[in-house]
Structures are given as C-alpha cells and as structure tokens.
Amino acid sequence: DVKVTQSSRYLVKRTGEKVFLECVQDMDHENMFWYRQDPGLGLRLIYFSYDVKMKEKGDIPEGYSVSREKKERFSLILESASTNQTSMYLCASSANSGVLAGANVLTFGAGSRLTVL
Amino acid sequence: KNEVEQSPQNLTAQEGEFITINCSYSVGISALHWLQQHPGGGIVSLFMLSSGKKKHGRLIATINIQEKHSSLHITASHPRDSAVYICAGPRVGSNYKLTFGKGTLLTVNP
Numbered sequence: 001d002v003k004v005t006q007s008s009r010y011l012v013k014r015t016g017e018k019v020f021l022e023c024v025q026d027m028d029h030e031n032m033f034w035y036r037q038d039p040g041l042g043l044r045l046i047y048f049s050y051d052v053k054m055k056e057k058g059d060i061p062e063g064y065s066v067s068r069e070k071k072e073r074f075s076l077i078l079e080s081a082s083t084n085q086t087s088m089y090l091c092a093s094s095a096n097s098g099v100l101a102g103a104n105v106l107t108f109g110a111g112s113r114l115t116v117l
Numbered sequence: 118k119n120e121v122e123q124s125p126q127n128l129t130a131q132e133g134e135f136i137t138i139n140c141s142y143s144v145g146i147s148a149l150h151w152l153q154q155h156p157g158g159g160i161v162s163l164f165m166l167s168s169g170k171k172k173h174g175r176l177i178a179t180i181n182i183q184e185k186h187s188s189l190h191i192t193a194s195h196p197r198d199s200a201v202y203i204c205a206g207p208r209v210g211s212n213y214k215l216t217f218g219k220g221t222l223l224t225v226n227p
C-alpha cells in the first residue's frame with residue numbers, strides 16, 4: 001500500500017515562528033501536494049511538485065514555501081507563522097497515470113493540525 | 118475554471134438505508150474523484166472514474182460525462198459509513214490541479 005507520512009499530527013506554534021511540515025511517501029510517486037483544509041472552504045492547494053526540485057504555486061501560496069530535494073520528501077515551510085495559518089494541512093502524492101488529465105489518484109497523509117497562537 | 122457542487126451538504130440516515138450523494142460540475146472533464154474523510158481522520162480516495170460505473174463493496178459511483186454529473190451510492194448503510202464525502206474534478210488546462218467540492222457530511226444512525 002502507498003503510504004504518505006506526515007511528520008507531526010498536532011503542532012502548536014507562536015506567531016512569528018518558522019514552521020516546518022514534513023511529508024514522506026514511499027511509492028516513488030512523481031507528484032506531491034500540500035493542501036490546507038478549513039471548515040466551509042474545503043481543500044485548497046498551497047503548492048505542488050511534479051518532480052524533484054520542481055514546484056508550482058497553487059491557489060493560496062502566500063506565506064508558504066516548499067522544498068523538494070528528494071523524490072520521496074516534500075516539505076512545507078511557514079517562514080513566519082501567523083494566526084490565520086491555523087489549519088489542517090494535508091500532504092498528498094500521486095503517480096502519473098499518463099492517461100487522462102486529472103486522473104491521477106491521490107494518496108493522502110493523515111494530516112497535521114497546526115495551531116498558531 | 119471548473120466549479121464543483123455537491124448535494125446535499127448534510128445527510129442523516131438510518132442504518133440500512135440506501136444513500137445517494139450527488140456531484141455536478143460546470144465544465145467538461147475527463148475524470149472525477151470521490152474521496153472519504155472520517156471525523157478527525159485523513160482522506161482516502163474511493164474512486165476515480167471517467168465513464169460508467171465503479172463498485173467497491175457497498176459503494177457504487179456513477180458518472181455521466183455528457184450531463185456533467187456523478188453520484189455516489191451506499192447500499193445497506195452502516196454507522197461506520199459516517200464521514201465526509203468529497204468529489205473533485207480536474208482543473209481546465211491542468212494535469213495536476215483538482216477543484217474540490219465542499220463535501221457532504223453523512224451521519225448514519227444505528
């Protein structure tokens with residue numbers, strides 16, 4: 001089974017702190033994604049990466065950066081955490097099916113619930 | 118831009134009932150995903166379908182590409198089916214980005 005592991009299940013940080021959220025997948029997937037999930041807003045894409053060292057902005061990249069130095073690892077960085085970044089963060093990965101656009105099945109991690117005080 | 122609308126937003130059922138959750142999208146797409154999220158849990162991909170129907174256990178997903186509509190059915194519902202069900206479709210012009218519905222909260226009472 002594909003496994004996507006997020007390093008922390010719950011984090012509490014203070015405003016202004018630098019926060020690292022780590023995600024590791026073990027099935028050699030090309031694509032990795034960071035989403036945040038907020039009540040009433042659904043899932044929103046922050047950043048994604050389709051290859052090592054490649055990254056693309058999603059819908060809400062402001063205040064975030066990412067790093068993908070190795071294929072299996074995709075890190076989300078909050079340079080200076082703010083209270084409006086309190087949220088559930090979900091990492092996902094997918095392989096390129098090569099068939100239909102948007103048909104790559106996503107495998108999600110368990111999520112990291114971040115609280116910024 | 119592809120808008121994805123789900124209905125109903127909330128659904129309460131008695132154990133054993135047949136459940137239907139609907140998903141409509143605004144532009145033509147090639148594939149649609151159904152996801153499940155249990156309370157406090159991560160998200161699991163249930164189905165990805167591009168035509169017709171798929172079945173897994175008591176779950177059945179159908180899609181009508183021409184009508185831009187998909188349904189998720191649960192037969193003989195059980196309290197463990199209580200979860201948020203989310204549909205998602207690809208963004209126009211993107212191989213990677215998905216547009217997610219807001220989700221349907223299903224509660225199955227014993």
